[in-house]
Amino acid sequence: MAYDVEFILSSVHAIQKRHGVVxxxxxxxxxxxxxxxxxxxxxxxxxxxxxxDVQQRxxxxxxxxxxxGFGNAHINPIEIHVYRVEVDGRPRPPDDLGYSAGIxxxxxxxxxxxxxxxxxxxxxxxxxxxxxxxxxxxLTLTAAVGQxxxxxxxxxxxxxxxxxxKVY
Numbered sequence: 001m002a003y004d005v006e007f008i009l010s011s012v013h014a015i016q017k018r019h020g021v022v023x024x025x026x027x028x029x030x031x032x033x034x035x036x037x038x039x040x041x042x043x044x045x046x047x048x049x050x051x052x053d054v055q056q057r058x059x060x061x062x063x064x065x066x067x068x069g070f071g072n073a074h075i076n077p078i079e080i081h082v083y084r085v086e087v088d089g090r091p092r093p094p095d096d097l098g099y100s101a102g103i104x105x106x107x108x109x110x111x112x113x114x115x116x117x118x119x120x121x122x123x124x125x126x127x128x129x130x131x132x133x134x135x136x137x138x139l140t141l142t143a144a145v146g147q148x149x150x151x152x153x154x155x156x157x158x159x160x161x162x163x164x165x166k167v168y
Contacts, residue, residue: 011144015075016076032050033083033084035057048109052096103133108129109141134165
């Protein structure tokens, strides 16, 4: 038996400031998802996070951008990529600690970025992911209809098979 874990890019959002109002466009989903904040203008362009409600998670972050007075030159390069998680073909939203069906999917997405040569900001989960499920994990990153796997990840679906007890 194997776990089939799929990260599906469901939406991409730009941070924009118009008439003094900072917002994510289109609006972020009020759902449990993994998210990637991507900003090519920094030395470590990616932050991977998780939230049981992505929209709520970003309320304070967007307010801070507005209150600190960041201008368009600083916020326009920022994108938020939102990923739906499915395990064995069923939607399994991650919790606020990044777990879905008992698997640290946030850690797996961080490792997937690192293995693609992308520098990541997260400090708590940069170490190796150890598959201690006792089962093989088949990991796939794809995009929903109307979306594309981000160009910085190569623009194509990514597949990784992790045998049980494999370090990734």
